[in-house]
Amino acid sequence: MLNTAASWRPLELTPASTGADATPAGLVEYALRPGLAELLVQEKALVLRGFGVSSGTYDMVADALLPQRLAYIHGNSPRTKVGHVGENVYTSTEHPPEYQISLHNEMSYAHQWPGRLLFYCDRAPTSGGATPVVDAQLWLESIDPAIREAFAGGVRYTQNLHGGHGLGKSWQDTFETEDRAEVEAFLAGTGADWKWKSDGILWISQVRPATLRHPVTGTEVWFNQADQFHVAGLGEDAALLMELVSEDEMPQAASYADGTPIPAEHITHVQEAGLRHAVDVDWNAGDLLLIDNVLVGHGRRPYTGNRRVLVAMSD
Template sequence: MVDTAQTWRPLEVDPGSAGVPSNPEGLAEFLRGQDVTRLLAREKAVVFRGFGIDAESASYDMAADLLLANRLAYVHGNSPRTKVGRNVYTSTEYPAEFQISMHNEMSYSHRWPRRILFCCALPAATGGATPVVDGALWLAALDPEVRAAFASGVRYTQNLHDGMGFGKSWQATFETEERAEVEAFLDGTGAQWQWRADGSLRITRTAPATVEHPVTGAEVWFNQADQWHPAGTGEEAALLAEMLPEEELPQSVGFADGSPIPAAYITHVQETGLRLAVDVDWRRGDLLLVDNVAAAHGRRPYSGRRRVLVAMSD
């Protein structure tokens, strides 16, 4: 294990440090003079603050177009979200009083976004920070026994209902009403899947627990086992796990060979990520650009209204 003293935090860019006007045009001037790919590979996450971005206006689209080469739809996403613009979504619509643990977006899937862009339309009255953590630091801080146990990977299972049931429907997950479109998507993923008699869809996929960053080569913790396991998903999910057999849960996870993951391992992984995380406290108009492989993110509990939008790119 390594010293868990914090050794990383996101870069913060404001008009003063960038040497540009404090308006959206100033941010555009700064970004056009940058190699954003190189900047993000080096810093892992960047906060842009003080540029007067309106999350639901043309100024946001201008910034997003410069930061995200190709906005992706949230297809095969497992979090509840609402689409509010051109592949722009609300951040996870999870009850305010609960914390969302550290994760890399869609790391359970065969394909995940390389970049994630958050924008604050309305900060919470209290709390509501977005914590971020260096994935290499997180991996290095895990107990060697846990790292070794996960070395062969993990197996994710989803049960997506047909419009009524626990969790998400397959229609909402894949943003379509057509089974053929879902099948065409899944055929290229390496997952095993089947339509069931009640109209639901079961998907099983095995994936690695760590990956190498495509630019830096650093090995990072990269899976969502703790968010798919009853030990890491809160009281409500734990109660559901007591009511239903594991194979019927909306989502579940085991080791790659199908054997169960000990709850203590899940707790250790989750607590380590949250302990190492650095909070990004939101102000209206802030942008947070995250390298989705190099860094994981979460959400702190909050009170009052909070509106943070998210877009993703390959």
């Protein structure tokens, strides 16, 4: 039976349900069968369990599930590239475990974003640590119409990326290079405004849409990260950050497209609307989660223990 927006949850695939061997090679064989791309669009997210995937076999599985892995260039989350596991594989995030990461579609603030994300649980948490996922169509439909209208013109994202010392990510980490010319060449194709400040900070400002239509289904979805860039989305840390830097020096900020401030209550409403419909994906070592990054938003629950979830992206 097909998922409907009101009852959506990821489809779980196991060796028993797929008829594949309970091995990484069995999963690769299943992934290479015709129809996986169509199934992902239909179901929006797939949980793959019981195939015995390890860090040593992850690379060949990812090759089958993600045809072209992308580098996390212009990514705003703190991550580390995990080269020994495979090409363009990263830690999913390095925010402290006690924090919840709000729902979002990966890199929806950027001029390009990945079409698929593949999460892999290398080490399960002791407690908590689920990855909540939400149907982005249902998220959009759950937002107050007046707030949706306020976002109709899009979101202006502003970043102040330091040169090696400061709050937030550096421009070197963000663009995976020490070469300013490489950064400038990348930004030249994005439609963003940018400049180097005298203190070595790279300032970037860009307007992106608040919603998006899926390239295959045409479904309109909520697709932005205004709440993660807005100070109101920082929760208890907001007041402390505002004491340290002025508003125009924030590592990242969000406003409406014309520069009008977004009210804090709009940010809270958007976050709460998504969480009301989120479904938690709990982790066991070896589990994978494949999502359509346009149709599904994701986040992270707080956790204890030595959780290690890796992520790779593709177009």
